Structures are given as structure tokens and as C-alpha cells.
Amino acid sequence: MTSRDQAADTATADPGGSPRRSKITPEREQEFYDAVLDQLRECGYDAVTMEGVAASTRCSKSTLYRQWKTKPQFVAAALRANRCVRFAGIDTGTLAGDLREAARAAGEWSSRDSMLVQALSHAILQDEDLRDALREALVEPETQALEELVARGVARGEIAADHPATRFITAQLIGVVRARPVLEGKYADEEYLARFVEACVLPALGLTDPD
Known part of the structure; x- marks a missing residue:
């Protein structure tokens, strides 16, 4: 960590002596978010601590507590900051082509996102903000894109x-990504999702042209 980062991580005080929230650069803030999400994937929610994130990012734990107060608030903020539309930019010119490309894109990130969902599966049942943040980061962007x-x-x-199968496309794609690790002990990779789209999604929509 640079001296500039160390200074940014240090609390300041106003002339009256009251503590003031420390100023953290956007780059440093993203570093904290990346660290907490990496630890979630590797260790699970219960094993993540503010102290552990502070140690891995070489800052004081008081800096993290000043910014985010509690671990659930910190994790929720990290999820929202990493909101990413995995299916953005897909436009092959046909719906079948778009769904095949969506399957490829989903396969690229299925392991990382599945680990994150698994790590938070119990915690989100107890914390509404965490549950909402997970939906905002991983579910709603993909639903809208599809x-x-x-x-x-x-x-x-x-x-x-009014084709009846259209309302189930999101549930099919996202559902199989989440379900395969539980059912088969394997992540839904690109090859698996490509076969799933060809065998299940496209026939349901009547799009069976092998283009």
C-alpha cells in the first residue's frame, strides 16, 4: 500500500475533536470490495471477518468499521459495487444465436458466481439487505438482459x-447454473450450458434450426 493509501485510510478529526469518516479513494474502496468477495468465495460467509479483510488489504480494521459499520453492510456494499451484466452486448441477430451466446457467457462466470451464492446461502435468509444486494448484483441485471x-x-x-416458454428462460438458464453444483457436484461450464440450451431452451421456444 502506498503512503497516499495509508493517509487515505487514516481517520481525521475536525477542530472540535470529533472523529470524521476517513476518505478512501474509489480505487482503494474497490480493493476492499474485491478482498471481501474473494474471501467469501474461498472461505464462506461465516469465516469472513473485518479483521481478515483489513489484514489482506493492509489497512486498519477501524477504517473498515468506520466506513461500513458491520460485516453484513460491508458485504452488501461489495455486492452492489460489483454489479455486472454478464449478458450485456449480446446481439447476434437471431434469438437462437443470442441464447447460445448467453450460454457461453454464463459458463465463463458460473463457478465464481455459484461460489458466491453458496457462500451467502444461509446469511441471506437472515439479512434482508444482503438478500436484496445479491439480487441486485447477480439476478436482476441478468433477468433484464435476457x-x-x-x-x-x-x-x-x-x-x-405470448409464447408460454418465454417467461421461463431466465429460470432455466440461471436455475441450471445454480442447480448443477448441488445435483452433480460440478459447475455448469460453457459446454454443459451449450448442450442445455440446444436440448431444452431452443426446442421449448420452437427454435430448433441448427444455424
Whole structure:
């Protein structure tokens, strides 16, 4: 850590002597978020501590407590800061092509996100903010992106707007990513998800052209 980072991690006080929240650069803040998420994946939620994150990022634990107060608040903030739309930018020109590309993209991040969900599975049942943060970071962005893929398919006339299978696409793709580690002890990698889309998703939509 540089002297600038050390200074940023140090609490300041106003002229009256009252403690003031320390100033942390966006880059340093992201470093804290990355550290807590990495520890979640590796050790599980219960094993993560503010002290451990402080040690791994070479800052004082008081800095973390001043910024985030509690571990659940810290983890929730890290989840929200790492909100990422994995399916962003997918537009092959056909709905079948888009869903195949979505399967490839999902396979790239399935292991990391599955580890994160597994690490938080018990904690989110007890903490509403954690549950909401997990949905904002990993569920809602993907749901919206998949709905946009389908909407473009409808606009192109590839499927009917009221096709009954469209409402289950998100549940199919995200569900199989979450379920395979439990059912088979393996992550849903790109090859597995590609076969799943060909065998289950596309036939359900009537999109069986091998293009």
C-alpha cells in the first residue's frame, strides 16, 4: 500500500475533536470490495471477518468499521459495487444465436458466481439487505438482459409475444447454473450450458434450426 493509501485510510478529526469518516479513494474502496468477495468465495460467509479483510488489504480494521459499520453492510456494499451484466452486448441477430451466446457467457462466470451464492446461502435468509444486494448484483441485471434478448426476438417475428416458454428462460438458464453444483457436484461450464440450451431452451421456444 502506498503512503497516499495509508493517509487515505487514516481517520481525521475536525477542530472540535470529533472523529470524521476517513476518505478512501474509489480505487482503494474497490480493493476492499474485491478482498471481501474473494474471501467469501474461498472461505464462506461465516469465516469472513473485518479483521481478515483489513489484514489482506493492509489497512486498519477501524477504517473498515468506520466506513461500513458491520460485516453484513460491508458485504452488501461489495455486492452492489460489483454489479455486472454478464449478458450485456449480446446481439447476434437471431434469438437462437443470442441464447447460445448467453450460454457461453454464463459458463465463463458460473463457478465464481455459484461460489458466491453458496457462500451467502444461509446469511441471506437472515439479512434482508444482503438478500436484496445479491439480487441486485447477480439476478436482476441478468433477468433484464435476457428479457431484452427475447423482446428483440419478438420484434423480429421469430417467436410470438405470448409464447408460454418465454417467461421461463431466465429460470432455466440461471436455475441450471445454480442447480448443477448441488445435483452433480460440478459447475455448469460453457459446454454443459451449450448442450442445455440446444436440448431444452431452443426446442421449448420452437427454435430448433441448427444455424
